[in-house]
Amino acid sequence: MSPKKQTKDPSAAGAAAPRAGGTRPLGAAALATVTWAGVLVMRLPQIFGYDGTEGLLVAAIVGLVLGFTPLRRLLWIAAGLTMVLLLVVGFTPLINAPVEDWLRSDPIPMHPPDAVLVLSGNVSDDGHLDQEGVDRLLSGLALAERWRRPLLISTVRPSGHPGISSARDQNRLIGLSGDSLELYRADTVASTHDEAVAFAHLAQARGWHSVAVVTSPMHSRRACATVERTGFTVLCLPSESRGIAFETLDGPADRLPAFGEWLYERLAWIKYSWKGWL
Numbered sequence: 001m002s003p004k005k006q007t008k009d010p011s012a013a014g015a016a017a018p019r020a021g022g023t024r025p026l027g028a029a030a031l032a033t034v035t036w037a038g039v040l041v042m043r044l045p046q047i048f049g050y051d052g053t054e055g056l057l058v059a060a061i062v063g064l065v066l067g068f069t070p071l072r073r074l075l076w077i078a079a080g081l082t083m084v085l086l087l088v089v090g091f092t093p094l095i096n097a098p099v100e101d102w103l104r105s106d107p108i109p110m111h112p113p114d115a116v117l118v119l120s121g122n123v124s125d126d127g128h129l130d131q132e133g134v135d136r137l138l139s140g141l142a143l144a145e146r147w148r149r150p151l152l153i154s155t156v157r158p159s160g161h162p163g164i165s166s167a168r169d170q171n172r173l174i175g176l177s178g179d180s181l182e183l184y185r186a187d188t189v190a191s192t193h194d195e196a197v198a199f200a201h202l203a204q205a206r207g208w209h210s211v212a213v214v215t216s217p218m219h220s221r222r223a224c225a226t227v228e229r230t231g232f233t234v235l236c237l238p239s240e241s242r243g244i245a246f247e248t249l250d251g252p253a254d255r256l257p258a259f260g261e262w263l264y265e266r267l268a269w270i271k272y273s274w275k276g277w278l
Helices: 010-021 023-041 044-048 055-066 070-091 093-102 131-147 167-175 192-206 217-228 252-275
Strands: 115-118 151-154 183-186 210-215 233-238
Touching: 023 044, 023 055, 023 070, 044 252, 055 070, 070 093, 070 252, 093 217, 093 252, 115 131, 115 192, 131 151, 131 167, 131 210, 151 167, 151 192, 183 192, 192 217, 192 252, 210 217, 217 233, 217 252
Parallel strands: 115 151, 115 210, 151 183, 210 233
Antiparallel strands: none
């Protein structure tokens, strides 16, 4: 007696296919989210003026939508390129030389400048300076105390929060050094160019001709050139960095964010040159 031939149920096969294919949109959403997370590690979203964490949700939605289309293959390309960039930048010294070359640190002259200008960092919605802002302020305070020179700081406000600024946190940190400093403030600036213009107005009124500009290492070249453009002699002194070890750059934890800052500053330099601010 011959065995019965097994026949496949077409309806069952058709039902299984959508279940297998249904995982594609979810997988595409996960792939897009992970890819954006890699971009965040390199701080690339700051090029467009925001921290980029909101982009995780956008990436997931875009990936989900593309998962229903043949364009989902583009996500694999983006993920592959991001992975290669992470590995090359993070685990090789390729970025070290460009970062070191971009940093500007002038030799300290025999006679100190007329004033110390500390550029502000970002401020949280709670009114606290970010790590860069604290690093800048502490380095500037040390110089002003050492040279007994006036200190000029700038104030920033978080977008959409008119009642909050960096002034409170700045005053608290400055107060730790005592009340012996001659302090001036450029209130509510939105860019490095604003800070340079505010300093120029104050310096002209006070008869200052030279200034030490204290800012973050990667920001030093553009910031000092912008202040120089206003007609003053500039001593460029990068602040100490507690977030990135710029002096060594021997691991991905330092190289990846340094790469993002370096790329941001190169593009910002082009923008400032085009506007005639350098």
